[in-house]
Amino acid sequence: MPPGVAVCFSSLFIRLVCMAFLTSSDKALWHLALPMIFSNITVPLLGLVDTAVIGHLDSPVYLGGVAVGATATSFLFMLLLFLRMSTTGLTAQAYGAKNPQALARTLVQPLLLALGAGALIALLRTPIIDLALHIVGGSEAVLEQARRFLEIRWLSAPASLANLVLLGWLLGVQYARAPVILLVVGNILNIVLDVWLVMGLHMNVQGAALATVIAEYATLLIGLLMVRKILKLRGISGEMLKTAWRGNFRRLLALNRDIMLRSLLLQLCFGAITVLG
Template sequence: MADIAAGAAAPAAPPLTHRQVLAIALPIVLSNATVPILGAVDTAVVGQMGEAAPIGAVGIGAIILAAIYWIFGFLRMGTTGLTAQAWGARDHAEVDAMLTRALLVGVGAGLALIAGQTLLFAGAFQLAPASAEVESMARDYLEIRIWGAPAAIGLFGITGWLIAQGRTRAVLVLQLWMNAINIVLDLWFVLGLGWGVPGVAVATLIAEGSGAAMGLWLCRGAFRGAAWRDRARVFDRVRIRRMAGVNADILIRSLLLQGIFVSFLFVAAGFGDVPLAANQVLLQFLEITAYALDGFAFAAEALVGQAMGARARAALRRAALMTSLWGVVTVAGLAVVFGLFGGAVIDLMTTAPEVRAAARDYLPWMVAAPVFGLASYMLDGIFIGATRTRDMRNMMGITAAVYAVAAALLVPAFGNHGLWAALLISFVVRAATLGARYPALEAAADSAAGAHR
């Protein structure tokens, strides 16, 4: 647990080893594994009320907030890349200043959401209409939880800052802390005090606030120095402009990626209820893949960023290769598991015979998906660490265009199989286009200024 101890000074970097990669990656994998547990508990406690409406209200409320907060995911990724480079350059004053900038963005964004909540929620229910009873309960839920927005978005910055330094065990502790408080309060407020849907919202609000407090405590080393409150450094125009550019690129790239998946679901809806349901079941396999690979992609972000900051091209290449090697091991295992046990997993997710049959028909695409998607996942982490975000944005634009063409050509001919093929083609194109830009990324490690171009 040494990495949880606060402190701004970086130790002398040892040669990168597999143990070091795993020390960064495995806590993230474990942290991700806790995420579905909380959603299950939220659903289970309101399910004890014996009515369908509270379950739907919590579900739709959580989805709306998750979609809104997802927009600010750039803060986590951008903070990781920029902080890792400052850490690698041994610029500890800049490391501390980055934390302040990230917190200011997070708190400012959260306050803006609170101020605009009426319009936000009205728009959300226009896009996702529900019954009057469910919408009323969901509004109660959202009007409570929105007050946690500064803490929730600020935690993106805190998490990115910790990952940049390889302090992923601290991230795991933070996630476990928040989930434990949330679950205990869920049980108390809903089952013990009978607060219903508002009880779930209050439990999450308190958990987010306590998580932000815990996060600040884990970052306490930064607050012992003066750099975090050095206005001239924190608000330096060049650094602010770079941070804004990195974050804007990541936001555009993420919106394009989300557009691919949203269009995937919209097109699938045109095939009828059964193929749509089958696709929704199989997309959970992609979620599992993403959770499993996140640890190694995050390790790549931290280690590549540190190497970029140190202007150590050989270390950058070694970090990219070693994290990707563990990615290969992971996807090979996932492909085998999906191939051998995918049918059993499908049966656990749905009891509808026709959906089970359809999902099995398309299961081979999910066996292939981790293999075809590996390079794109890992290159994302590598490019985030190097803050080559303009490349990420541009290559994602090309990927989205190729996906649209592939879907237009393959779906009329092959139906849902063509849609899955188009999605996997998008994985390959994203990897190929980023791979073509990788030599420029390595070359940037030899220059002092070439990280974000």
């Protein structure tokens, strides 16, 4: 199990045990916090599903390639987890202030940032993959399968990063069920497509990657529908959204810089455990 998933599940178990001793105020807080824990395991869990299905193929090379690819993907996307964290905080402030214009801004600005970063990753994925595989190392056969996996998997970068923003925004407006719904739907779809593309159509690692890409974009569509519902309830018009990209973008970048540094150090720790262990 990837380190990130293990940490999240152990943390979740401890908190569930402690729930029996919490006050009503504490429970209300955890009602919002627990879905955030679920949302944190989305990226590594998708890789875990791919690994489980590929493990049934006849060669360990496929499994090794997907494992390397899933690790690189988890490192990169978890590094950009600041998109969700900063969006949640800024959205909660705007929600508490009952400011529709600010709510629109906390959705549009991070979403533009996520789509821009995702597009860059997708466009520049080949040199980034070269660097990642050079750092990870391994046999030539395994690295070739990892490359095939990542060339398709990272096409989902715009959707994956946009999903982080949507999760953060929905949590900020206290729509606590959203992460659970998106996590369950996305992973069920990923499992079904994995089995069909890998086992049925014999697409091997490319099938596993394509299944995750489709699941990510489907999750994005569902998330946008949820956001649309909240926008109507909060009286946020299309005109507000059109002008929401303006404003103090520097504040958002400064906040994301600090959280990204924290995420980088955390991922380096997980990477060191994997390499040294």
